[in-house]
Amino acid sequence: MPEAIKGRQHDRQATGPAAATLLEARNIAKCFSHPNGTVTPAIGDIALSLAKGEFVAIVGPSGCGKTTLLRCLCGLLKPDSGTLSYAGKPVSDVPEDVAVVFQEYNRSLFPWLSVRRNVEFGLNKLSKTERRARAEEALTRVHLTDVIEHYPWQLSGGMQQRVAIARAVATQPNLLLMDEPFASVDAQTRIRLETMTASISTELGLATLLITHDIDEAVFLADRVIVLSPRPSSVLAEVVVDIPRPRTELEVKAMPRFQEYRRLIHDLIVAKQSDTPDVVDTPAPDGTEPERSP
Ligand SMILES: Nc1ncnc2c1ncn2[C@@H]1O[C@H](COP(=O)(O)OP(=O)(O)OP(=O)(O)O)[C@@H](O)[C@H]1O
Ligand SMILES: [Mg+2]
Structure with missing residues (x-):
């Protein structure tokens, strides 16, 4: 087994018993049942x-x-089996100090609210002064203070995604979950957003879980990369990325070690894809044609 693939636990701030577990999933499984009786095993x-x-x-x-x-993982969907815990407690709903950023920023921002009001949204338990201060601080972190009174539709895609990140950060989460947050922006913007996310996560000591299909992005940003198999997915490998921080995109991507990690992960995914037949969903009992996975 390559040197980079190590045990499950890795913490960039501490290792061993001091590395407190925040989120833990054990034997999670999830299927989707369709109205025609077919079942899609997802996890x-x-x-x-x-x-x-x-x-x-x-x-x-x-x-x-x-x-x-x-x-x-964030409690939006109940697994069919397995256990999930966050900060030592079972997860049944989205925990208060967990924030999520989705890929479709244009669907997650309210077009009728200004940038400021979008970021303040969800902070309604705070006083007006506190909400304002939190929003301004979060927007400073994503370098958007000059468009604070603009509306989302007046901003570029990358700027809108920064507003979505500011909104997540303003809630002062301990865990930030991101689902392909940079997939809809151009390559230059993507690098800027990646670098900004790395800084925010380090500065705030945020635990961050990033879903991506971009191997370079995963290796550039993560302390550890979890590689999933084709569905129904399981963990193929966990790759510990031993590259010091702060990381600069040009420097890191020129490192032989970076190339080794990306090659290793790429090979793991490709090898598994080629030796795994397409999953056909369970057919309906009446013989209805089952829905195929995409
Ligand atoms: N709400 C749902 N109802 C029924 N099937 C679903 C639902 N959500 C996901 N699926 C199915 O579960 C499988 C996994 O979907 P999921 O969106 O989690 O994959 P993904 O890895 O995020 O895909 P992508 O790389 O395209 O983002 C797919 O076959 C999908 O069609
Ligand atoms: Mg997806």
């Missing part, structure tokens, strides 16, 4: 954990169940 059996302050990326082939996993 086969997944066990993973995330320590306080750790940055973990999850990569896997398209349709393997990454979004389903993220929805289970």
Whole structure:
């Protein structure tokens, strides 16, 4: 087994007993039942954990169940079996100090609210002055103070995604979950957003779980990359990324070690994809044609 693939636990701030587990999933499985009686097995059996302050990326082939996993991890979706705990307690709803950023920023922002009001949304338990201060601080972190009174539709895609990140950060989460947050922006913007996310996560000591299908992005950002198999997904490998921080995109991507990690993860995904037949969903008892996975 290559040197980079190590045990489950890794914490960039501490290792051993001091590395407190924040999120833990044991033997999570999830199927979707369709009205015609067919069943899509999305997650086969997944066990993973995330320590306080750790940055973990999850990569896997398209349709393997990454979004389903993220929805289970944050309590938006109930797994069929297995256990989930956050900060030592079972997860039944989205915990208060967990924030989620989705890929479709244009669907997550309210077009009729200004940038400021979008970020203040969800902080309604705070006084007006506190809400304002939190929003301004979060928007400073994503370098958007100059468009604070603009509306989302007046901003570029990358700027809108920064507003979505500011909204997540303003809630002062301990865990930030991100589902392909940079997939809809151009390559230059993507690098800027990746670098900004790394800084925010380090500065705030945030545990971050990033779902991505971009192997370079995963290796550049993460302390540990969890590689998923095709669906019904399971963990193929966990790759500890031993590259010091702060990381600069050009420097890191030129490192032979970076190339080794990306090659290793790429080979794991491709090898598994080629030796796994397409999953055909369980047919309906009356013989109705089953729905195929995408
Ligand atoms: N709400 C749902 N109802 C029925 N089937 C679903 C539902 N959500 C996901 N699925 C199915 O579960 C499987 C996994 O979907 P999921 O969106 O989790 O994959 P993914 O890895 O995030 O895909 P992508 O790489 O395209 O983002 C797919 O076959 C999908 O069709
Ligand atoms: Mg997805």
